[in-house]
Amino acid sequence: MSDFEQGYFEDIYGGDYDRRNPEYKTRGMMDALLRFETGGRMVDIGCAYGAFLKQASQAGTFELYGTDISAHAVEVAQQRLGDAAQLQVGGLFDSEFEPGFFDVVCLFDVIEHIEDQDAAFARIREFLRPSGLLALTVPVYDGPLGRVVEALDNDPTHLHKIGRRDWVQACRSRDFEVMHWFGLYRYFVGGRVYAYYQSRFGRRWAPAIMLLARPR
Ligand SMILES: C[S@@+](CC[C@H](N)C(=O)[O-])C[C@H]1O[C@@H](n2cnc3c(N)ncnc32)[C@H](O)[C@@H]1O
Structure with a gap:
């Protein structure tokens, strides 16, 4: 069993995965991605309960795949997504x-959980078409909010706590x-409202940041 089963989602997300993944957040991320790639095969590795895949399905131009090391997460995602995406349980290196x-x-918020970063980037490159995204x-x-991020970070599975550069x-x-990277401001205010804003x-x-990159 992985470290990311139901207890992880209850402890780290406080049972609020859905409120922390509102439509306006996943739409902003998808819109940024669509500037660089408008269709084809897409995989969301560490897809959790499938909020981003649900958003991506609305574009109607992607064949969607999702993987997650958590059997619990994939079970929930499967119930929510039906046949909108092909899902499998497995870590980055098992898929x-x-x-x-x-x-x-x-x-999305996954690579910092993976110990061997060289192997992770090599695996991603292997999955991607040569000019893929x-x-x-x-x-x-880092930055002025670095200490706040550190203080609010209650996820012991974050292995790489580094700066944007x-x-x-x-x-x-x-x-x-x-190709592009920009800032993500995301706060769960008072345990009630999820504020989200993305800005170059x-x-x-x-x-937090989002990066869009292509293999050289
Ligand atoms: C912080 S959550 C992010 C979930 C989702 N991507 C999101 O943006 O809300 C990290 C997710 O990555 C998954 N995960 C952790 N290590 C993984 C690995 N090596 N391969 C695939 N998924 C992994 C966890 O099960 C969990 O669903």
């Missing part, structure tokens, strides 16, 4: 797809060209 199978590979989101621990460099050093201009201060 089996043909090399170059995907036009888009997404990992990698979409990542990650929390960042470190992630840009992490992509570049594994031969990905970063505020990227130096944001507590």
Whole structure:
């Protein structure tokens, strides 16, 4: 059993996965992605309960796949998505797809959980078609809000707590060209309202970022 079964979602998301993944958040992320890739095969690795895949299905131009190391998460995603996406239980290194199978590979708040970053980027590259698109989101621990992010971070499975420039460099050093990156402001205010705002201009201060990159 993985570290990401039902208890993880109850402890880390406080049972609020849905409120932390509102439609306006996944739509903003999808709109950013659509500027670079408008269709084809897409996989969401670490898809959890499938909120992003649900959003992506509305574009109507992608053949959708999702994987997650958590059997619990995939079971919930399967109930919610039906046949809108093909789902499998498995970690990044267990999933089996043909090399170059995907036009888009997404990992949203997932790559920082994976210990061996060289192997993770190599695996992603293997899944992507040569000019495909990698979409990542990650929390960042530098900048004026870095200490706040650190203080609010209650997820012991975060293995890489690094800054925004470190992630840009992490992509570049594994031969990905970063096409675009921007800031994500996301707060669960008072345990009630999920505030979300994404901005290219505020990227130096944001507590999280989204990167869009292609293999060089
Ligand atoms: C913080 S949650 C993010 C979930 C979702 N992507 C989102 O944006 O809400 C991390 C997810 O990654 C999954 N995960 C962790 N390690 C993984 C791995 N090595 N391969 C695939 N999924 C993994 C967990 O089960 C969990 O669903």
